[in-house]
Amino acid sequence: MNKIAMEDKARTASRELIQRHYLELDAGVSGDRKVVYLFTSGLISELFRSFDFIVTYPEMTAIHSSRRNVSVDLIHDGEELGYASHICAYVKCDLGLMAGPRKGQTPFGKIPPPDLIVITHGGCSTYIKWAEALGNEFKCPVKIIDVPFVREDRQTDFDHVYVRGQIEELIPVCEELSGRKFDEDKLKEILKLTSETIELWKKLLEYGKLKPSPFDTYFEGVTYMAPMTILRGTEEARDYYQSAIDYIWHRIKTGYTPYGKEDFRLLFEGTPPWPRIREFQQMFSRWYAVGVTNTYVRTVCAAVNLKFGPDKPFDFLASLASQSYYNWNLGKRRGFMLDLARDYEVDGIVIHSAKSCRPFSIGQLDMRNYFAREADIPTLYLDSDIADPRYFSSARMQNRIDTFFEALTHRKERRSKGELKT
Amino acid sequence: MLSCGLDIGTAQTKCVIIDGNKIVQGRGIVHSGANLARASRHALKEALTEADCEEYDLTIVTGTGYGRAAIPLSHKSATETSCHAIGSIYRYPGSRTILDMGGQDMSAIRIDETGAVLDFAMNDKCSAGSGRFLEALPDIVGMPFEEIRTIELEKTEPLRITNACSVFAEQEIINYFEHGEMVENILGGVFISLARRGASLLNRVGIEDEVTFTGGVSQVKGIARALSDLIEHDVNAGIDGVYIGALGAAILGLKGSHNW
Ligand code: SF4
Numbered sequence: 287m288n289k290i291a292m293e294d295k296a297r298t299a300s301r302e303l304i305q306r307h308y309l310e311l312d313a314g315v316s317g318d319r320k321v322v323y324l325f326t327s328g329l330i331s332e333l334f335r336s337f338d339f340i341v342t343y344p345e346m347t348a349i350h351s352s353r354r355n356v357s358v359d360l361i362h363d364g365e366e367l368g369y370a371s372h373i374c375a376y377v378k379c380d381l382g383l384m385a386g387p388r389k390g391q392t393p394f395g396k397i398p399p400p401d402l403i404v405i406t407h408g409g410c411s412t413y414i415k416w417a418e419a420l421g422n423e424f425k426c427p428v429k430i431i432d433v434p435f436v437r438e439d440r441q442t443d444f445d446h447v448y449v450r451g452q453i454e455e456l457i458p459v460c461e462e463l464s465g466r467k468f469d470e471d472k473l474k475e476i477l478k479l480t481s482e483t484i485e486l487w488k489k490l491l492e493y494g495k496l497k498p499s500p501f502d503t504y505f506e507g508v509t510y511m512a513p514m515t516i517l518r519g520t521e522e523a524r525d526y527y528q529s530a531i532d533y534i535w536h537r538i539k540t541g542y543t544p545y546g547k548e549d550f551r552l553l554f555e556g557t558p559p560w561p562r563i564r565e566f567q568q569m570f571s572r573w574y575a576v577g578v579t580n581t582y583v584r585t586v587c588a589a590v591n592l593k594f595g596p597d598k599p600f601d602f603l604a605s606l607a608s609q610s611y612y613n614w615n616l617g618k619r620r621g622f623m624l625d626l627a628r629d630y631e632v633d634g635i636v637i638h639s640a641k642s643c644r645p646f647s648i649g650q651l652d653m654r655n656y657f658a659r660e661a662d663i664p665t666l667y668l669d670s671d672i673a674d675p676r677y678f679s680s681a682r683m684q685n686r687i688d689t690f691f692e693a694l695t696h697r698k699e700r701r702s703k704g705e706l707k708t
Numbered sequence: 709m710l711s712c713g714l715d716i717g718t719a720q721t722k723c724v725i726i727d728g729n730k731i732v733q734g735r736g737i738v739h740s741g742a743n744l745a746r747a748s749r750h751a752l753k754e755a756l757t758e759a760d761c762e763e764y765d766l767t768i769v770t771g772t773g774y775g776r777a778a779i780p781l782s783h784k785s786a787t788e789t790s791c792h793a794i795g796s797i798y799r800y801p802g803s804r805t806i807l808d809m810g811g812q813d814m815s816a817i818r819i820d821e822t823g824a825v826l827d828f829a830m831n832d833k834c835s836a837g838s839g840r841f842l843e844a845l846p847d848i849v850g851m852p853f854e855e856i857r858t859i860e861l862e863k864t865e866p867l868r869i870t871n872a873c874s875v876f877a878e879q880e881i882i883n884y885f886e887h888g889e890m891v892e893n894i895l896g897g898v899f900i901s902l903a904r905r906g907a908s909l910l911n912r913v914g915i916e917d918e919v920t921f922t923g924g925v926s927q928v929k930g931i932a933r934a935l936s937d938l939i940e941h942d943v944n945a946g947i948d949g950v951y952i953g954a955l956g957a958a959i960l961g962l963k964g965s966h967n968w
Contacts, residue, residue, distance in 0.1 A: 651912070658827045659914055669832055681774055682813070686830060689789040693825035700824065 296530040297509045303526060304350065304512050305394070311342055312395030320401040320463050323420065325413050326586060328406030328433055328610040330603045332480055332519040333456060336473040337464040340398070344420070346515055347383065347397060348376040352560030352673040354393060361674055363387060375642040375673035377416045385423045399424045402463055404456070408433035409612030410645040427463075429456060433608050437615055441608045450604035470599065476519045477596035477603075484592070486527035487514055493534055494578040495630055498548035500537040503584075504577030505567040506544065508558060511583040545571040550694060553627050554580035556638035556650065561675040569684050570636075573691040579630040581623060585611035616649045620656060627663055634664040634694055640672040664697065666690040709767045712755070713957030714748050714782060715791065716740060716775030719811025719839055720924060723751035724954040725759045725766070728962065730798060734759025735951055740811075744775035752781065770961040772953055774813075786960055788953045789815055789828050792922050795956030797823035800944040802918040807906045807935065808953070809925035811839040816909040818916065829912040831905070839924045841874040845898065848878055849891050859895055861930040861937075866896030877901065896930065903934035910939060921945035922952040 315321060322339040324331055331341045351357045357379050363386035364378030365371065383397070384390050390397040403421055405413045407430050414430060421428035431452045434445040457468050490510070494503040501507070510530055517523035552570070554577045559566050570577070592609060594601040611619065627635060635657050639647040650667065657665040668686055671677035709728040715721065721744070723736040736754025740747045748771075756763060763781075771782035772791040779785075788808065796803040797819060806817040814831040846853050867884055871877040877898070884894050902925065910919070919941045921932050926949030936943040 655912065664827075667829070682830075685774065685787055685789075685813075689787040689825065689828060692787055692790045693828070696824040700822075 294506065295533045297506065299526060299529065300509050300512050303517060303522060307342075307516050308350070308392070308395040311340070311398055315340060315398050318465060321398050323400040323403045323417075325405045325417070326515050327410060327413070327612045328408045328431075328607040329515070329518065330404075330406060330431075330453060330607050332473060332476045333453065333603060334404070334460065335476050335519050336469060337460045337466050339402070339460070339464060342397065343515065344380040344384075344416070345376050346512070347392065348379040348673055349560055350394060351379055351383065351392060353563065355561055355675075356393060357561055357673045358675050360386070360388075372642060374412045374416070374644075375640075375671055377412060377419075379673050380416070381419055381423075384420065400426050402426060402459070403428045404431065405429075406431045406433055406607040406610070408608065408610045409435065409614075412645065427459070429459060431456075431607060433610070433613060435615065436608065436613055436618065439618060446601070446604055446608065449608050450600045453603050453607065454600055473599045474596050477599055479521060479524050480519045480606075481596050481602075483514065483518060483524045483527055486524065486531060490527060490531050490534060491579070491584055493538070496538065497551075497631070498543040499551070499576050499578040500534050500542060500544075502544045502567075502577045504552075504554040504558070504580040504582070505563070505570075507577070507580065507583040508563070511586060515586065544576060545574050547574050548576050549574035550633045550691065551576060551578045551631060553578070553623065553630065553632045553635045554582065554638065555623060555635065555653070556646070557582055557640055557643070557672045558638060559640075559670045559675075559678050560673055562670075562678045562680075565680065566678075566683070569687045573687075575691065577636075578632060579626045581611060581619070581626070584626075612646055616652065619649075620653055623653070623657070624661060627657075627661075632663070633698070634666065634690065636666045636668065636690075639667065639669040641669060641677050642671050642674060664690065664694055709962075710759070710761060710765055711958045711961035712752065712766045712769045713791070713954040713959070713961060714752065714769060714771050714773075714776075714779055715788060715951075715954035715957060716744050716748055716771065716773040716779060717788070717810050717924070717953075718774055718813070719843060720950070721747040721751045721773075721775070722951050722954040723748070723755040724951050724958045725755045725761070726955070726958045726962075730959055730962070732955070733761070735954075737950065740775065744778040745780055748775070748779045748781065768961040770957040772957040784961070786957065788813075789817055789825060791953045791956030791960060793817055793819045793825050793956065794823045794959050795952035795954075796920040796922060796944075797821075798959055799948070799952060799955065800918060800920045803920040803944065804916040805910060805913065805919045807910055807919070807921050807926075808923040809839060809902075809906055809921070809931075810923040811843070814906060814909055814923075816906070816913045818913045827913045829909055831909060841877065841898075841902070842925055842928065844874065844878070845895075848881055849895065851891060851895075856895060856930075857928050859892060859899075859930050861896055861899055861933040864892045864896030864930075866900050867893050869894075869897040869901040871901075899928065899930035899934045900938075903931050903938055906931075906935055907938040915939055915941055917941060919943045920952075922949045924950045926950070 322334045326345050360379040360382040363382030369378045403417045405417045417428045513523045513526045592605045639650045654665050654667040657663045712725045721740045725734040734755040736751040738750045769782045771779040771785040772788045776785040792808045796806050808815045816829045818827040921943050926945045932945035
């Protein structure tokens, strides 16, 4: 145990990179460069980077707005445009921002309008409507890559070829808009950076296996995750993860643990309640509970089980587009979580379900029941929202979390007395 | 030794004082209102009077419920889930599944033979179907709570109340009145509608005998009966169900082992 206050260098560096991304957008589009909006699930930013597009992400802007506590105003703007209260809060945040009175102006910079919008549609049909609404607003082309749902354990070869074909069809679209010829070598180079970045990211998250874990892979990991999304396919992203690993090594060597000690090891599932994330984190840290692993940052934009490498660029891109966690069937998600729970030796699972994100939240109650009742892993189900703070009720949230830890404490005591086998 | 449990809920504040043998010496109950510290003092005063003792005779005060952080008097605290579990296993030793229906919250709890919480589920942010609605009911139907509490479900012909939301349910009730329906039959429908919410929460954690019904709502005989019919299990419930959380807190105060 130690209580050394250590500057979180990985956090600072990540924030600087995010800041820089938005400052670059704010500086405006120079020369003949074009802007493409991409969505994070099944992201294939590398293709557009190879054509020198400026790449940005409506979801990341919604997350950033939520973390900066401006999402509720944007959501109100979105609702005034006619989007109902139950619609995805990211959508309302983004459309409120881009189509509402602010016209893309955020406290962290102005978001330029898109010249092209591309979605890799896997798992969330809201993406389609969101992209279409943006396309209507800015009168720009919207391209949809239809990614079949992963019904079995892995994607079928047939589906893989289908996705790859659609990505290849984007080449003439990109050539025409960007005025540049497709350069396969450049794409391979970018994908090589992606592949290296993914390996580093995975390595970083593996440190959660240590006891105690040198960092909270959920509450700290969500900040470390940003370059993976915003900058994947760049040297900056790769270098960031190398230095993050060096920094975490420093923590390991000094015996640092994020909350001074580690009483509980947790597996988190679901996107955090961004606008209240600090408060949410403290509800766990006061019990010295560390998120040693999770599904959200582990899978977002860093597909697991990738089958191909940069030498086969379109197969690699198709694999990235298809292996999104959001696109997995429930059984596969459940199995993945069971493996994580075992490998990271967790004491319990916490599922944070988002009211306005139906596609991803559906089935989480069944998951809870399965883990708690059949797999005998204490599981806490919480619900609020990803971006809408109106759904976050502090007292109720704290109450559920305290109850969970009281039960876990009792369970640990009984186990240490030998009254429980598992 | 005297141990005191204070359960500060959103609707009512309950106090129970027990001796070292867990025998109840005094109880108090008041409306929580906005000033939780004052409510806890009043509930405590009632219980002290009944126990015929003074505040300095208390060895330990344990707080529970939403307002537990607001009690200046308490030495330790725990969530109401843990306290209902401990209180239930003491009051009904065979308890393995508990439904606690309070003012705004409802929880289903599965426990082991020691009263340890194995699993729990709570209603979401909307308090539809909780005690809040029951509080408003006397005004809506024009019948005192004491009378509503003792109505026998079997003697009514329950009407269908489809809405769990208090606001919409109130409209349904008024509609029934306009159609000249009898108040008992309307209430029968309300009991079933509230019990249905509880039953679905119980199913989430899995029902194992014995089932114990606690919290303010559990005092209503018709709801306890409706619950039992819906889940097809006998249900332990009684007029003292409202005190189970405070009782659990008082018992927890006697135990040294938990550092909650
Ligand atoms: S509904 Fe969920 S998965 Fe879809 S865009 Fe919104 S947050 Fe993302």
